[in-house]
Amino acid sequence: MPKIAILSDIHANEPALKAVLRDVTKAKVSRVVFGGDTVGYGASSNACVSRVRALGGNSVMGNHDYYTNHVRRDRAALPANRDWRKNPVWAGVEEAARTLSDDNAAWLRLLPRELEIPGGVVAHAALHHPEEWPYVRSLADALPSLLLLRASARGIGFLGHTHRQEIFFDPAEPVTPEWIHGTRAHLPEGVVCVVMVGSVGQPRDGDLRAAWTLWDSDTRVLEFRHSEYPALTAAQDIVAADLPVESALRLLDEDSAREFRRMIGV
Numbered sequence: 001m002p003k004i005a006i007l008s009d010i011h012a013n014e015p016a017l018k019a020v021l022r023d024v025t026k027a028k029v030s031r032v033v034f035g036g037d038t039v040g041y042g043a044s045s046n047a048c049v050s051r052v053r054a055l056g057g058n059s060v061m062g063n064h065d066y067y068t069n070h071v072r073r074d075r076a077a078l079p080a081n082r083d084w085r086k087n088p089v090w091a092g093v094e095e096a097a098r099t100l101s102d103d104n105a106a107w108l109r110l111l112p113r114e115l116e117i118p119g120g121v122v123a124h125a126a127l128h129h130p131e132e133w134p135y136v137r138s139l140a141d142a143l144p145s146l147l148l149l150r151a152s153a154r155g156i157g158f159l160g161h162t163h164r165q166e167i168f169f170d171p172a173e174p175v176t177p178e179w180i181h182g183t184r185a186h187l188p189e190g191v192v193c194v195v196m197v198g199s200v201g202q203p204r205d206g207d208l209r210a211a212w213t214l215w216d217s218d219t220r221v222l223e224f225r226h227s228e229y230p231a232l233t234a235a236q237d238i239v240a241a242d243l244p245v246e247s248a249l250r251l252l253d254e255d256s257a258r259e260f261r262r263m264i265g266v
Contacts (some may be wrong), residue, residue: 002115003027006162006197006213008035010052011064012042012096013201013251014232014237017051017180019229020200027214027225033117035160036124038064039108041088041250042234043241048201049104061111061134062124062160064093069109071097088247095243103209107247118217119187119230120156120195121149127157135162142168142194150192158213160222165211165224183224195222201234232256239264 010017022216024032026041032055037043052059071093072078084090100108113130115122126134128144136142136159146169149157167177167185175190187193198211205211208228216222235248245266249257 002030002118002217004215004217005029005032005200006035006122006158006215008197008212009037009062009163009199009201009234010034010042010048011037011040011199011201012045012048012092013210013234014042014044014047014051015231016201016227016229017048019227020212021051021055023225023227024212024231029214031117032056032058033115033122034059035122035158035197036060036111037064037160038062039068039096039100039226040064040092041238041243042092043095043237043243043248045092046099046101049108053104053107057107058115059111060115060122060124061108061113064089064096065108067093068096068100069105071189072100072105073147082235086244088244088250092247095241106206115134117158117215118152119215119220120158121154122158125161127159133161133198134195136168136194137162137164139168139170145194146170146192149194155192156187156192157194158197158215159194160197161197162196163202163204163211164196165198165205165213166196167193167222168196169193175182177222180221185222187220187222189220198224202247204250208251208253232260235260 176184197213214223231251238248
């Protein structure tokens with residue numbers, strides 16, 4: 001079976017997406033799948049959706065994708081208090097709802113909640129109570145999804161939503177992941193685990209590079225990867241689109257954030 005690149009939580013960060021796709025090409029993958037939340041936070045929702053669709057559009061729905069079409073159908077879905085314009089989530093959702101083409105919005109609206117791939121299943125948030133978009137930040141959070149993976153014999157759940165890269169598994173299981181080194185792990189046949197694939201557009205695990213995951217179902221080797229990209233450009237795009245400065249600052253290290261604040265006068 002082919003190498004599969006799993007990209008999640010792009011969040012309208014086109015500079016990050018372009019950098020990751022260059023590295024994906026170098027990795028010679030034969031399939032790219034997307035873990036949802038292509039839109040939101042950033043300034044390039046429509047462009048990012050178009051790029052995802054051009055690559056085959058193999059994506060699941062994320063919560064920001066869902067919220068965006070909800071707001072397109074009914075702007076009353078936005079918080080009644082106008083302070084939502086200062087909220088990174090709702091400001092990004094409104095920007096996506098306003099700027100998506102009708103065709104891209106229709107595609108987003110019809111995305112599935114799960115997508116089968118060799119060796120497992122891709123979803124955005126936890127597999128249990130998907131309508132509530134649960135976060136998986138600990139083994140305790142992961143246990144209900146691990147039970148579902150075991151019961152369905154699907155093995156591995158590849159999830160986004162937390163913007164982190166990590167693996168959760170029950171250490172009492174007879175088969176567990178085997179770390180090869182810091183970023184590569186062997187996931188043997190019979191393993192049941194949840195893989196958090198990271199965020200292309202807005203990582204939150206201390207590494208600000210664009211994060212993605214490479215899965216080889218033949219060797220059953222998983223690799224957490226990162227791509228350098230011009231974060232300052234993405235930050236400038238966010239401010240130019242009149243989105244919250246907070247969304248821009250999340251992309252930058254302390255020195256860059258300090259310089260950026262000087263540049264925009266805040």
